[in-house]
Amino acid sequence: MALYLVTGVAGFIGSNIARELVRRGERVRGIDNFSTGKRHNLEDLSAHIDFVEADIRNIAAMREVCASADYVIHQAAIPSVPRSVEDPITSNEANVDGTLNVLVAARDAKVKRVVYASSSSLYGDIPTLPKREDMAPSPISPYAVSKLTGEYYMRSFYRVYGLETVSLRYFNVFGPHQDPTSMYSGVLAIFTSRMLRGEPVTINGDGEQSRDFTYIDNVVSANLLACLAPAEQVAGRYFNTATGHRITLNQTFEILKKLTNYNGNPKYGPDRSGDVKHSLADISLAQKHLGYKPLVMFEEGLRRTVEWYKATQVAHASA
Numbered sequence: 001m002a003l004y005l006v007t008g009v010a011g012f013i014g015s016n017i018a019r020e021l022v023r024r025g026e027r028v029r030g031i032d033n034f035s036t037g038k039r040h041n042l043e044d045l046s047a048h049i050d051f052v053e054a055d056i057r058n059i060a061a062m063r064e065v066c067a068s069a070d071y072v073i074h075q076a077a078i079p080s081v082p083r084s085v086e087d088p089i090t091s092n093e094a095n096v097d098g099t100l101n102v103l104v105a106a107r108d109a110k111v112k113r114v115v116y117a118s119s120s121s122l123y124g125d126i127p128t129l130p131k132r133e134d135m136a137p138s139p140i141s142p143y144a145v146s147k148l149t150g151e152y153y154m155r156s157f158y159r160v161y162g163l164e165t166v167s168l169r170y171f172n173v174f175g176p177h178q179d180p181t182s183m184y185s186g187v188l189a190i191f192t193s194r195m196l197r198g199e200p201v202t203i204n205g206d207g208e209q210s211r212d213f214t215y216i217d218n219v220v221s222a223n224l225l226a227c228l229a230p231a232e233q234v235a236g237r238y239f240n241t242a243t244g245h246r247i248t249l250n251q252t253f254e255i256l257k258k259l260t261n262y263n264g265n266p267k268y269g270p271d272r273s274g275d276v277k278h279s280l281a282d283i284s285l286a287q288k289h290l291g292y293k294p295l296v297m298f299e300e301g302l303r304r305t306v307e308w309y310k311a312t313q314v315a316h317a318s319a
Contacts, residue, residue, distance in 0.1 A: 003027045005069040007056055007102060008076030010037025012178040013219060017073055020220045022048045031065045036078060041177050056098035062105035071227045072106050072114045080184035081274045084143035095146035103157045113164040115226045116154050118238060119147040120171040120279055130282040133238055141274030151238055158236035166226040166234050171242035171281050175216030175301060176308035192309050195262040205271040207250035210278045212242040215301025218294045225290045233289040242281030243294045255299060259306045
């Protein structure tokens with residue numbers, strides 16, 4: 001039985017990956033320093049995984065957790081465009097220096113493969129849609145630069161050291177366990193939480209910006225497929241992880257309005273610095289080489305997400 005190390009295991013995506021691995025009966029080790037991850041995301045996992053509280057910027061800690069691991073699923077990061085704009089140094093330290101530590105430790109531990117959480121933000125605001133992996137990157141935000149740098153390190157470690165790496169370019173992931181409480185949280189988590197409580201919702205910009213919103217189950221599936229796909233097809237490469245469909249924020253608001261029985265209308269604020277206008281993925285390479293396909297499309301994913309937030313808010317209210 002393989003041992004999977006999940007970095008950022010207390011985060012939104014990391015905890016969902018660990019949950020699926022446990023469900024499949026795999027051995028799981030996790031590392032997190034709780035800078036953005038949440039302890040409550042591990043409540044149902046703590047008895048089933050080997051957890052180490054540490055920072056990926058600590059190379060000694062990374063060597064410890066990589067020992068005997070077969071696969072590293074690297075999710076740990078400061079995953080926020082606005083935060084990177086405000087504090088590029090900390091984002092760089094976590095997303096670039098931390099990623100380099102992960103790679104060095106994985107190389108030395110002779111890990112079979114590292115799967116890396118990259119980002120569609122590195123495409124920048126190139127008007128061409130859909131985004132394809134052969135397009136030249138054009139990152140706008142420091143966050144996007146850090147993710148692109150991580151990809152370059154992934155490819156370098158494959159070409160120089162023979163460490164198998166796969167980078168997955170996430171497109172606007174959403175779903176259960178995403179934190180809605182931070183100003184840096186994903187837009188759907190914030191909208192859903194506020195609308196369920198009947199609170200005002202602000203859309204940055206005119207709301208006509210569009211996103212290829214990707215439900216968490218699709219991202220979990222892509223990561224596990226990337227661990228096991230044939231090396232000759234995936235090693236040293238990067239793949240879009242999305243649905244291949246896009247929707248505007250205004251359209252999304254209207255769907256959420258029905259799902260949450262919300263009575264208000266959105267307020268409109270200024271555009272966010274570093275944001276791109278439109279995002280849409282071509283997922284044909286992932287389909288061909290990873291065997292990836294979206295398991296849950298947008299509206300069904302949104303329905304599941306609303307139901308989870310409803311249950312979570314009820315649980316918190318009765319606690």
